[in-house]
Amino acid sequence: xxxxxxxxxxxxxxxxxxxxxxxRLQEExxxxxxxxxxxxxxxxxxxxxxxxxxxxxRRGMNPATxxxxxxxxxxxxxxxxxDKVLTYSIKPNVYGGFLCMIKGIPYYANVQGLxxxxxxxxxxxxxxxxxxxAFRKVNTVFFENEGNATEFIRRRLVDxxxxxxxxxxxxxxxxxRRGACKTSDSSELTKRGQDxxxxxxxxxxxxxxxxxxxxxxxxxxxxxxxxxxxxLDMVGFFEDEYKEQVESLEQRGIIKxxxxxxxxxxxxxxxxxxxxxxxxxxMSNVLLEASAMEVPVITSDIPGCxxxxxxxxxxxxxxxxxxxxxxxxxxxxxDTDNLELEEMGKxxxxxxxxxxDKEKIVEQTVGIIDGE
Numbered sequence: 068x069x070x071x072x073x074x075x076x077x078x079x080x081x082x083x084x085x086x087x088x089x090x091r092l093q094e095e096x097x098x099x100x101x102x103x104x105x106x107x108x109x110x111x112x113x114x115x116x117x118x119x120x121x122x123x124x125r126r127g128m129n130p131a132t133x134x135x136x137x138x139x140x141x142x143x144x145x146x147x148x149x150d151k152v153l154t155y156s157i158k159p160n161v162y163g164g165f166l167c168m169i170k171g172i173p174y175y176a177n178v179q180g181l182x183x184x185x186x187x188x189x190x191x192x193x194x195x196x197x198x199x200x201a202f203r204k205v206n207t208v209f210f211e212n213e214g215n216a217t218e219f220i221r222r223r224l225v226d227x228x229x230x231x232x233x234x235x236x237x238x239x240x241x242x243x244r245r246g247a248c249k250t251s252d253s254s255e256l257t258k259r260g261q262d263x264x265x266x267x268x269x270x271x272x273x274x275x276x277x278x279x280x281x282x283x284x285x286x287x288x289x290x291x292x293x294x295x296x297x298x299l300d301m302v303g304f305f306e307d308e309y310k311e312q313v314e315s316l317e318q319r320g321i322i323k324x325x326x327x328x329x330x331x332x333x334x335x336x337x338x339x340x341x342x343x344x345x346x347x348x349x350m351s352n353v354l355l356e357a358s359a360m361e362v363p364v365i366t367s368d369i370p371g372c373x374x375x376x377x378x379x380x381x382x383x384x385x386x387x388x389x390x391x392x393x394x395x396x397x398x399x400x401x402d403t404d405n406l407e408l409e410e411m412g413k414x415x416x417x418x419x420x421x422x423x424d425k426e427k428i429v430e431q432t433v434g435i436i437d438g439e
Contacts, residue, residue, distance in 0.1 A: 071096035071436075072149035074140065074159035076123045081155065082107035084236040084352055088429045090114065095437055099147055101140070101159075119143060123158055137162045144170060151436065155179060157194065164201035175436055176202065177209045180349030180371060181218065198224045207435055211235040211350035214370025231435060234374070235350025237425030243359035244416075248332035265297040265401055268338035268362070270331060270353050273305035273313065278344030278367065283312055284390035285344075289397055290321050297401060300337065302328050335360035339408055340400045344385065344393050348372050358382075359419045361412030365396045375423070381415035 071092055075081050081089075081102060089111075092098055099117045102108070108118050121139060124132050140163050144152075152174040154163045160176045167174035202208060202225045210216040210232045220227050241247070267286075273279050286299050299322040305313050316322040328334065335341070341357035341364045348371030355375055357364050364382035366372040376382045383396040400408070 068097050069095070069150040070099060070147065071151050071153060072099045072101065072143070072147055073153045073155070074121075074163040075100070075102045075155040076159060077156075078102040078104055078108045078111070078118075079106035082110055085155075086110075086114075087239065087425055088236075088432060089116065091429050091433050092436070095433070096150070099149065101143055133158065133162070137166070140166050144172065151175070153177070153436065157197075161197040161201040164205060168201065168204040173206050174204075175207045175209065176205055177211075178215055178219065178349070179211055181215055181347055195222050195224055202226075202229070205229055207231055209233055209432065212348075212370040212374055215349065233428055233431065234423045235355065235371075235428075236352065237423050237428035238352070238355040238359045238419055239425045240359055240416075240419060243332065243335075243356045245336065245361050248330065248336065264295070265339045266337050267297060267299045267397065267400070268302070268334055268341045268357075269299060269343070270302045270334065270341065270357075271343065272303050273301065273309050275308075276346045278346060278388070278393075279309060281344050281388060281390040281393050282342060283316065285394040285397055286316070286321050288390075288394045289401070290319070292398070293401055295320060298323055299342070300325060300334060302326070302331060302334050331356070332360065335362055338362050339405075340365060340382075340397075342393075342397065343367070343372065344387070345369070345372060346387055351375060355419060355423050358412075358415035359423075361409070361416045363400065363408055363411040363415060365393070365400065375418075377414065377418060381411055381418055 089098055093115060099119065100111055101119045101121045103123055104120045111118050123136060136158060144166055149172060152163060152167050152172055154160045154174065155177045156179060164174055164176055205225065208225050208230045210230060213232055216230050216232050219225050219230065269282060271277055289297065301322055302325045304327055313324055317324050325334065335357055341353065341362050343351060343353055343364065343366045345351065345367050347369060350371050354364050354366055354372060358375060358381060364376055365385060366376060366382065367387045368384040369387055373384055376384055378384045383399065385392040385396050
């Protein structure tokens with residue numbers, strides 16, 4: 068059987084969003100995974116994948132540690148001798164891609180978003196230089212939205228004949244559907260509409276780049292108008308700089324912080340609306356999951372978010388970094404009756420069925436990898 072090597076920077080995220088793809092690839096290949104062990108590596112081993120623990124500094128570029136990563140990838144490629152390589156995120160893309168180009172190994176890269184590397188001019192130029200060289204011989208580069216693909220073409224980082232735009236990783240419509248999760252470990256959770264409050268949900272890391280400053284401003288203004296008629300449920304980790312704000316807002320009854328949760332469906336079940344005012348995304352899986360669970364969303368009008376929303380019908384789009392617009396959109400949800408919110412949610416799920424069905428995206432991806 069042919070061998071496929073996957074290089075990525077996060078075992079937990081790979082399992083959460085690419086498990087179905089890897090299961091399908093195993094029908095055609097022996098799959099080897101090189102990744103930091105931060106969760107689900109044992110699940111991958113149980114699936115029959117060989118897993119190689121790989122140290123990667125996910126943020127920033129350190130010449131010493133990045134050179135060690137390059138050497139480590141060189142060692143893996145020499146030992147495993149894969150027939151093809153599939154990469155996710157910037158460092159596996161550029162370092163793995165560069166080595167595959169030298170060794171003549173077919174390789175396929177995934178650009179899951181531009182991230183902070185493209186936000187600052189000097190870093191963006193250097194990241195572009197790395198991508199341009201790594202993608203000279205790439206077979207295919209998968210993008211999660213048209214905006215990111217257009218940016219790579221504009222910067223001449225990849226031949227446009229080699230890029231494919233997918234609808235992100237897609238969403239598992241059987242797993243993410245209303246009523247699919249029958250039990251919950253928390254007695255505090257209620258089904259949508261079972262209490263008098265509107266429940267907004269933020270799910271993800273509590274950090275500046277996700278629009279948390281704007282969200283906190285918006286909910287405090289909303290509290291001035293509606294007082295205890297709503298709550299913002301927050302699920303995820305918070306960075307240290309937000310610790311005091313989270314605790315203060317929780318004491319005032321404006322938010323309820325639930326911490327990190329492996330099982331997120333009960334929180335979608337409880338939500339009247341999911342809010343994600345992010346600055347940049349590849350394709351937001353939170354928006355896809357929420358929509359599949361029939362929850363309207365409010366999110367930024369940016370690539371990676373806008374594709375998931377039909378503005379005014381399945382949710383609302385707002386300008387990046389504008390707490391006043393975000394407040395107005397959240398106010399619209401407050402003033403919308405529950406029946407109309409349910410209709411918006413149903414339309415959202417229909418959109419997921421048409422455009423974001425994971426099974427279709429998996430088959431499209433495998434067809435490209437296996438067809439070359």
